[in-house]
Amino acid sequence: MCCRMFFWMDVFIVLVGVFVCFSLGAKYHHERHQIMRGVDYHYESVGELASSSSWIKQRHDNDQKSEKGQRQRHNKHALRLLTPMSEKKLWGGGLWPSVFNVALKASIAVNATCGQNGREEYCKLVDAHPLRARGSQCGICDDKSPDQEKRHPIVHAIDKTDKWWQSPTISNGLQYEHVTITLDLGQLYQVLYLMIRSGISPRPAAWIWERSLDGEKYTPWQYFASSSHECERLFGMRGHTGKYIFKKDTEVICSTQFGKVLPLESGEIHVSLINGRPGANSSSAEILEFSMARYVRIKFIKMHSLIKNGPVEWLLDEQAMAKRSFYSVKSIRIGGRCVCSGHAKECRNITPGNAQCECQHNTCGANCDECCPLFNQQPYRPGNATHANECEMCQCHGHATSCRYNSDVHQKGLSVNVLGEISGGGECLDCQHFTTGVNCEKCLPGYYRPHQTQPDAPIPCLPCDCHPLGAVESCNPNGGACVCREGFTGPKCDRCDQGYQGENCTKCRCDVRGTMPGGECESHCQCKLHVEGEKCDKCAPGYFSLSSTNPEGCLKCFCSGVGVSCVTSTIDTEITSSPEEWKMTDLSQSITAYPARDNTTGHLYFGLYEMPEVESVYWVAPEVYCGNLLSSYGSRFIVSIAWVIVRGDTSGKPTSGPSIIIVGSNGMKIAFGDEIFEDSNTTLEIFLKEDGWYHVPRSVKDIVTRLRRTEYRGDPVTRAQFMSVLSHVQSILIRGTFHTDQVESVLEAATLFSGETILSDQSLVEMCECPIGYRGTSCEACAFGFARILEDSSTHEKLGKCIPCDCNSHAETCDIDTGRCSQCLHNTSGDRCDRCSVGFYGNPLAGNVDDCKRCACPLEDTSNNFSPSCQLKAPDSQPLINFVSMDGEDFIDLTNISTTQDYICTQCPPGYIGDHCEKCDDGFYGEPTVVGGSCLPCPCSGGPCHPLTGKCIICYGNTEGWQCERCKPGYWGDPELGCDLCECYQNGSISNICDPVSGQCICNSRFRDLRCDKCANCPACLCNKNGSLSGICDHITGQCTCKNGVEGHKCDQCMETYYGFGENGCQ
Structure with a gap:
């Protein structure tokens, strides 16, 4: 009976076991299929090689043939997806090498191996039960046994055989639940995935996948546990099952995807390190750094057999389970690729076990992490999904083999690229062929580039051919012109300059600027006409600007005819240029028109059809070009101008006319030039010096261009006349008509210079010593307090004189006719500035700046x-x-x-x-x-107060306080109007003091009202109606007011000697 019971129990257990294994096994195969689909997708997204299929073809070697066929069909699908990806760029712009199993190149180690310390027995955890007799499922581990089947070293995990590594069982100690496998990949790789296949034991229940760059410091890539509860308990984080979308590229999670106990053998783990991360498809720098490793560590920390209430706990007792508790690994596969920074698609073995990138994009280095020596025009950047970021070649014109990127050079725009554009910061190193510079574009000191020689010529620079005594250290780097020392001249500085003599070209005694030509080295200096001094080195009185180009030596002082002494003015060169407020007019300035602007070029243009009655049109310069132009004497006025001629074969011809006309405020109109131009554009360079200038007669109102007449040319302009015009320029006219068939005039630019020294050794601008009443560089203006009186002059000069104003030196000028002063200054007023302005005092007639004081x-x-x-x-x-x-x-x-x-x-x-x-x-x-x-x-209600503090001295109106701001005790009311006595009823109030604001007295309990003079809660008067006058009694005693002949408290009885009490009292 007992045997029969055990028999049926055994049958029941077998059936239950078969059902459970079938159910869980089916679920496992479904999950494995989903995992492999994920692996294939992973390969496709990162471009892993089809060589990874060798791992797929080898898995599940002990499965049934039908399973094998299904697996082969799966591998065929993976090959179809992976093969095209190995032949093209990955992720768009950059290049990445193929993915391969980097574990094959690794050295592997583990801290515990079954049988390492002697023979050890173990048993499999497959359909085991103590009540059921079955074939032996146990074996022996012995690392020193000649029988290879009993040896399970860690190398079996990466040797691509069907053998496996196995750890000691925990029957040898619980410490063997913590086992660590370490792989040294030999160099840095970017790791993309991990595949682990267990041997004859289940997959680990909990483990950690870690990485390291140096083998010392490890950081986790991912945690694994059998459940979310175990993730919380072991690692302090939430568990995730299935596909997880990472929030950032470096996020570390705990996965429960591979935490089931089944299958009990040959279980697989497939982990992608990249998929699901934000930068998976962009090759971000963050994900690249996160996935780089040389050392990979797998730390097993928990077995399924030791989990309480686990799915296999019911199978065996504790002692039997200890022999069946161990780890085993048949295969470890790590998908990785060389770290090539997005600049290589191939990685070759240069030595056994060492792979190196075959860099492209002009990059170099073991990891393509730097630009090649001659390709640093832009800063190095790794390739990414959208941009290859190729290193750009420096422009060294063939004279250097390396360069470097310099951010300062880039920021200052000092480098050009191979297209000749200012771009990047490439700085050439060790320029050859006697060149130097950021782009080897210059010649070294002592060398020059001949004209028409390009920077990339094989021999771009030649040595300077300058006289060693006559030239400075180097010649002009462009063309080779020698820079002569003082006293030397000539292309090679090999002869003495004018005014120098001898082998060393020493300076002659006479100043070449003021000495007659040829006499510079004579023993007695022959001075020019307006030069004096023993060495002819200074101007005669009344002259200035000693110059070798002036035949007379010095220029006569103008000083507006009122001064006699001057010196050369030391002014800086300045320019005036403006495209704004130009206008069009005729010679007599009787018509005004306005040009248009070309928004593309900024040029001004004017159609001549807008002034059909005018033969010669002129551009009128804006006010910024006018006024006092004495500082421009000897300088230039440069105008770029063009014109449009009607199309077709016409009989028209170029015209002549003044290039420029200047009108002074003194009425003079002077002009320069009358050239004929065959082209349709020109640049007018006009020197503001009297040479070549002429007067334009007042009778000329227009210039008849078709006849080429010259009636506009008057007498030559003298220096005095030219200076008087420059002292106050009223308008400047620029020629606008150049052809008889012209339809449009175009003004491109107009630049007025001042302070130039082109025509002379020194500035031609004088600084005069002016007499009283005059001021300015040429005494051209009246001093403060003076007014100009113009005089008629047949010489056109009309300089005028400055006379003092009767303004007590308080006005700049005055009206000559009325004598009325201009705006009075110095706080004065009046027609003669003879009164101090309101708010000021003093004596304005004294003529001083501070006469009137505030x-x-x-x-x-x-x-x-x-x-x-x-x-x-x-x-x-x-x-x-x-x-x-x-x-x-x-x-x-x-x-x-x-x-x-x-x-x-x-x-x-x-x-x-x-x-x-x-x-x-x-x-x-x-x-x-x-x-x-x-x-x-004083806030004292009419009383006096302290003159500084305001404290009241005497308070009126029954007030008191610092400012009499309150009523005295016993008084009330408004302190400003005076306070009243409280007048509290003596019998009805507690005291004679009342509220100082309202006047309310403090009443006894039986009194009320403001003065406490009324009864509060008193009994009724009860006065007799017939005997009392009003029915109102005294509010204190209660005594009624009786009629004549009536008495009593209530007026209810007749007095003695009275009778007849009634309505009329008593009789």
């Missing part, structure tokens, strides 16, 4: 100047100057002027006293002499 009443500060006017006062404090009102305006009667500087403020406001409103009047307080202070009324 009234300080008592301070000049606006906040403390309380009187709008003041006046001088006599020593006896009696004013001698009075303000008089005439036509509503105040002015000062100056009939009696005092020399004293004291003054009195005349309009101190109420509350202020003293000569300067510096004190407060009686009834006021404050500090008006302190900024921000003022005089305020």
